[in-house]
Amino acid sequence: MTTxxxxxxxxxxxxxxxxxxxxxxARWFSDIGWRHLVxxxxxxxxxxxxxxxxxxxxxxxxTLTGSNDLFASVSGANYVALGGTKFxxxxxxxxxxxVATGVGxxxxxxxxxxxxxxxxxxxxxxxxxxLLVIQMFPQMLAFVAIFLLLISLGNVVPxxxxxxxxxxxxxxLGGALGVNTFLMYGFFNTVPRxxxxxxxxxxxxxxxxYWTIVLRLTAxxxxxxxxxxxxxxxxxxIIARVLLQSEENWTLAVGLYGWVSSLQDANWGLFTAGAVxxxxxxxxxFLFLQKYIVGGLTAGSVKG
Amino acid sequence: xxxxxxxxSGRTGWSPGFLVKLVLIALVDALGVYAVLAxxxxxxxxxxxxxxxxxxxxxxxxxxxxxxxLKYILPGLAFLLVxxxxxxxxxxxxxxxxxxxxxxxxxxxxxxxxxxxNERRVEGSPSSPLTVVADGDTLGFAIxxxxxxxxxxxxxxxxxxxxxxxxxxxRVTALPGxxxxxxxxxxxxxxxxxxxxxPVSSDPNEGSIRTQDARTGYVFTSTLEYDPASDTMTDTTxxxxxxxxxxxxxxxxxxxxxxxxxxxxxGLDNFVTAFGDDRYAGPFGKILVWTFAFAVISVASTFLxxxxxxxxxxxxxxxxRRVYRTLVILPYAIPGFLAALLWSGLLNRSYGFVNxxxxxxxxxxxxTDPVLAKLAVLGVNLWLGxxxxxxxxxGALQSLPTxxxxxxxxxxxxxxxxWRSITLPLLxxxxxxxxxxxxxxxxxxxxxxxxxxxxxxRFDDASVPLGHTDILISMVYSVSGxxxxxxxxxxxxxxxxxxxxxxxATISALAFRRTRSLEEIA
Numbered sequence: 001m002t003t004x005x006x007x008x009x010x011x012x013x014x015x016x017x018x019x020x021x022x023x024x025x026a027r028w029f030s031d032i033g034w035r036h037l038v039x040x041x042x043x044x045x046x047x048x049x050x051x052x053x054x055x056x057x058x059x060x061x062x063t064l065t066g067s068n069d070l071f072a073s074v075s076g077a078n079y080v081a082l083g084g085t086k087f088x089x090x091x092x093x094x095x096x097x098x099v100a101t102g103v104g105x106x107x108x109x110x111x112x113x114x115x116x117x118x119x120x121x122x123x124x125x126x127x128x129x130x131l132l133v134i135q136m137f138p139q140m141l142a143f144v145a146i147f148l149l150l151i152s153l154g155n156v157v158p159x160x161x162x163x164x165x166x167x168x169x170x171x172x173l174g175g176a177l178g179v180n181t182f183l184m185y186g187f188f189n190t191v192p193r194x195x196x197x198x199x200x201x202x203x204x205x206x207x208x209x210y211w212t213i214v215l216r217l218t219a220x221x222x223x224x225x226x227x228x229x230x231x232x233x234x235x236x237x238i239i240a241r242v243l244l245q246s247e248e249n250w251t252l253a254v255g256l257y258g259w260v261s262s263l264q265d266a267n268w269g270l271f272t273a274g275a276v277x278x279x280x281x282x283x284x285x286f287l288f289l290q291k292y293i294v295g296g297l298t299a300g301s302v303k304g
Numbered sequence: 305x306x307x308x309x310x311x312x313s314g315r316t317g318w319s320p321g322f323l324v325k326l327v328l329i330a331l332v333d334a335l336g337v338y339a340v341l342a343x344x345x346x347x348x349x350x351x352x353x354x355x356x357x358x359x360x361x362x363x364x365x366x367x368x369x370x371x372x373x374l375k376y377i378l379p380g381l382a383f384l385l386v387x388x389x390x391x392x393x394x395x396x397x398x399x400x401x402x403x404x405x406x407x408x409x410x411x412x413x414x415x416x417x418x419x420x421x422n423e424r425r426v427e428g429s430p431s432s433p434l435t436v437v438a439d440g441d442t443l444g445f446a447i448x449x450x451x452x453x454x455x456x457x458x459x460x461x462x463x464x465x466x467x468x469x470x471x472x473x474x475r476v477t478a479l480p481g482x483x484x485x486x487x488x489x490x491x492x493x494x495x496x497x498x499x500x501x502x503p504v505s506s507d508p509n510e511g512s513i514r515t516q517d518a519r520t521g522y523v524f525t526s527t528l529e530y531d532p533a534s535d536t537m538t539d540t541t542x543x544x545x546x547x548x549x550x551x552x553x554x555x556x557x558x559x560x561x562x563x564x565x566x567x568x569x570x571g572l573d574n575f576v577t578a579f580g581d582d583r584y585a586g587p588f589g590k591i592l593v594w595t596f597a598f599a600v601i602s603v604a605s606t607f608l609x610x611x612x613x614x615x616x617x618x619x620x621x622x623x624x625r626r627v628y629r630t631l632v633i634l635p636y637a638i639p640g641f642l643a644a645l646l647w648s649g650l651l652n653r654s655y656g657f658v659n660x661x662x663x664x665x666x667x668x669x670x671x672t673d674p675v676l677a678k679l680a681v682l683g684v685n686l687w688l689g690x691x692x693x694x695x696x697x698x699g700a701l702q703s704l705p706t707x708x709x710x711x712x713x714x715x716x717x718x719x720x721x722x723w724r725s726i727t728l729p730l731l732x733x734x735x736x737x738x739x740x741x742x743x744x745x746x747x748x749x750x751x752x753x754x755x756x757x758x759x760x761x762r763f764d765d766a767s768v769p770l771g772h773t774d775i776l777i778s779m780v781y782s783v784s785g786x787x788x789x790x791x792x793x794x795x796x797x798x799x800x801x802x803x804x805x806x807x808x809a810t811i812s813a814l815a816f817r818r819t820r821s822l823e824e825i826a
Contacts, residue, residue: 035617144797278642279638
């Protein structure tokens, strides 16, 4: 944009916005136009790998080389071929683990937040501080110890040992309190205590107050925590990789990594088709509930 | 409990809620008792004690009227204690041991393994007619001893005399308590049969019965002999005596050691290895520097790009900004592992989209050149991370108090001045805690590194499984040997975990203190 501007026009408008005159092209560009330019570039940058993956998943070649001509051919061959692999088993495993972890995290985190927010008991301050400290040690750092612990547990109760989805869920739930209680605690504090006190006078028990009043009023934060937990569990790799040994039990992250790391070129079509399908649930959740998630993020949680 | 108002809230009647509670606790108790019994059977005393303690606390919490807060905290707390607090503490313990390949177990197990591994057929020992039998699914042997007695046992059950066996043509054909395996069944489980060893007695020095043909059994005894009194191993063929050393191995006078050791506390040895050992110190230093660089540059680059875009789209006159916003945050909605795998294909040297199409057939080794691989990792992380920063910057920009901005305008502050003295400080206050979390997250961004480059390209020194883009957490993973490419060294891996913890915790603590001072200024 190098339009030369007649000096008279450019000198006239600065201090008199009331004069309704069409702004010059340069003025428009410095105000709004560059924003469009930035926007288009940013969308291209953010979007081209996504366009590519959709195109590659639809190509009939299935190799890395054959995927470079965008939309040169459109066929569902790769998607059909997924049926002959363990992909759908992995998808099922991932959904089971992520949903169970999400629900469990919400239930346990909310209960703890309720106790910290509503009751005054000895050890409350210490407990809150301890949670803050524990937060700093990400669970994934201890994967060696988790592995060793599960070997011992597996000798006693096989279902809680290595290579079991149940034990993976248990491990993830171990991280539930540390990460989310604070987020919920802050939100629970914003629900006026007068409401529970009124209910108490009317004869409600603490459990009734919790299940029928507090949980209803805090539903937005529960949704956020559940979603964030679902999304981070969905993509968790290192612990799942260490714990799950047989292919039957793998999650998507472990399985798709296996495809790409071994014989990258040959499995590319399968991987891209699998990637598109596995991105859909998370993408859909994210776009529909964007508003809540963004609210939860700025309240202090991070994508995991 | 000090609030008098909550005292009457623990209800007892047979209300539906109470029934639900009763059923749930009955279920927990049933599972707990099962686990306690199983732990008893397996001889795992630690697990037994933990389970009993958890069960007692749970029952007390849910039936006592005085434990109201605990009723709500306990479920999460139990998981937290077992799967987070305990494992962290255990990491701390393992960091001071030599746990890993060659030092996997307790001393008793190591002695047993050594005796078993060195078993040889005793020269000139008598052969006994042998029959393969099964006790349920467990295989066992029945033999007729030289003095004509029928004895049977399995791998876990040493030989003992069995009465009432049917012997035909010098072989056992039926045995009370066991099923005799048909020839076809033996063939099917041939490998299991040839690997089976049935101890002669509970003393491992006495050896075991083994067979090659499923028809005759021989006594195998170990060439090593353990003497519990002097706590030494003696090789009966050479006469060399091995005694235990401080590293958890049996060592002879000339310094040779037996291959199987046990785990012992080794003090700070693992930390010394990380910082001072010839093989590890060099890579460790490089990886430490790169980890910091990676985390700092990642946070800075994603923040700057996100902030820039947030400013660019933060103008109500911009048409279609909702569309821009939605499209720009798409990378954030893609699970990180998928994005990293996708980019590893896009950046492939020979066939990748970036080289082939965007750069017109260039052969740039994005993921295999030490410098380019680092740039590629940072570039991909920028793509992955900027939408998050964009989101939080947009949120922070929109929630800036307008009165302050107006006041600045009235005081005659220009655009730049307003931006520098008001907008930016307020923005930093709002986003600083998130930047710190982002730093901590990237410091341990295992998924990205492992999926994109696998830590490679490798360092020139091939003796350690480490590479130029490895960060500390991926180094921990490689050193631990859990991926099967290197010898397992849980001790060193745990020591490195502790180092990461110290770094992240220190930086978080310092940064949060600094944030507080930022807040005070604002």
